[in-house]
Amino acid sequence: MTVLVGYVPSPEGEAALRAGIDEARLRDEKLLVVNTSRGDALVDPRFAQEPDLAHVREDLAALGVEFDLRQVLGGGDAAEEIIELAEQADVSLVVIGLRRRSAVGKLIMGSAAQQILLGAGCPVLAVKAAGQE
């Protein structure tokens, strides 16, 4: 069994990663860290660049967690990818980060977190960034 973390290079993403590490240790399971981008914009701040990834790898290696780091490019949106992976990879828990969104923003753009919470076939743990109420 695996704990899946939806990672983005942001405080929410970091918080999700921390929570995912804790859960993986507690359950004594492997960790699968996923970062995605549709790859259709020239710039995507939610796509982790090499320095971020190196820093994630370092942290995980230092903590001694068995992990797999995957970047999915050019598929569907983040929520679809994570739900699909959770079905394929025998995932026991999905960990995602939440950020504060305006009602209008959610109405127009939709919310990846909401899609995952409702669509995933396994329990989902949603965490907030430190210092965010």
Added chain:
Amino acid sequence: MDNLNNLMQGFADVLAPMNLLLALIGVVIGTAVGVLPGIGPAMTVALLLPVTYGMEPVQAFIMFAGIFYGGMYGGSTTSILLNTPGESSSVVTAIEGNKMAKAGRAAQALATAAIGSFVAGTIGTLLLVLVTPVVVDFAVSLGAPDYFALMLLSFIAVTSVLGSSRIRGLISLLLGLTIGLVGIDAVSGQQRLTLGIPQLADGIDVVVVAVGIFAVGEALWVAAHLRRRPAEVIPVGRPWMGQKDWKRSWKPWLRGTAFGFPFGALPAGGAEIPTFLSYATEKRLTKHPEEFGKGAIEGVAGPEAANNASAAGTLVPMLAIGLPTNATAAVMLAAFQSYGIQPGPLLFEREASLVWVLIASLFIGNLLLLLLNLPLAPAWAKLLQIPRPYLYAGILFFASMGAYAVNAQPLDLFLLLVLGILGFAMRRFGLPVLPLIVGVILGPRAELQGRRSLQLSGGELSGLVGGPVSYAVYTTIALVLVWPLVRKFAVRPLRERSA
């Protein structure tokens, strides 16, 4: 003195609120399309051309001038922050600019680019005011054979001087000339290449060609290469420069302007060559040679000034002779024609107020661009986060609407699609787009002048060689064509032997 008075009158006209608003809209759109790679001012002017049919020509041209200058400013932002040039003229800026940004000096790179563009744009526009009337006086003395020769030079120059491959340039020019031939022959009344379709008797509208090749072609190309690894934008605050940066920048600005303007004004100058020359010069003259390749501010200041000065230079042959030297000028020329205004030496007499308002709006646009770009560069960079499907859906919508609006006939939409596929194929096989557009726009006019010369001489070919101007031009054409062969067969073997 007369010109100065005219210019002042132009300023008085352009300061009307509606005109100022249009100038502002123009520079905002221009900067935006300059920032976005693949969408250039030429495509934008072509897309907006049908939208402006309801406006006064003056107002349309105030907006187009803003787009033209804005594109030159916006390109540098993408080059510096993303290492992806937004425009071909800011390729060189990316070399040093992106290195500066990576070294934490993005703010200074953006500032020197914006202020340098302003300085060069202002000096360039002043030169435009001074030089254009002189060129007009010269152009009035030209006859049909001279014009024919100049247009031939323009064809040869856009195909062989620019771009990597002469063959590809010639193929593209041939396609353009062929498209330009469609319609009824003005002299004999015969139908040419109309395939028996009555709507084609009027020819294919330039707007449909430009929108098809630029907009639809690019949209198809992007759709075929949609998924790619997102790049990283280097975060930056408000652009600023220290005293040392000013000291190191002002000379490259002036030198860049000196390179850019004349090259822009030549029939095949364009903005690429002067930016390369400016970069090479700064590299040679710099007092900090160790910084080149690692982010030298001179390497941003010079080329950015050069590309803006060349933009001003481009307008000299376009307004004075009616010769476009880059894609945007070509589309603007088509815009003049669609308003029934014939660019060329008579433009300054017949449409004096229009020309001087246009020139005055360039000064205003330049100032607006400085004010817009200096504090807002980070905001412009946010445009790059727009998913491209949304962007190109909008472009395709505008393209189809524009193509249909020209003549309100469904056949134009079909032509648009065909030309879009042609544009896609040209990108796929590396054919440059500029020769095609120049061919479509200048082809029919060259034919007119050529046949007029032949009619005057009663069909004698000697009629094509009119006077000293055409002698000089034909010599230049011969040199441009022969020089690569000489280099290939004479110079290179020599060098190889000595090596």
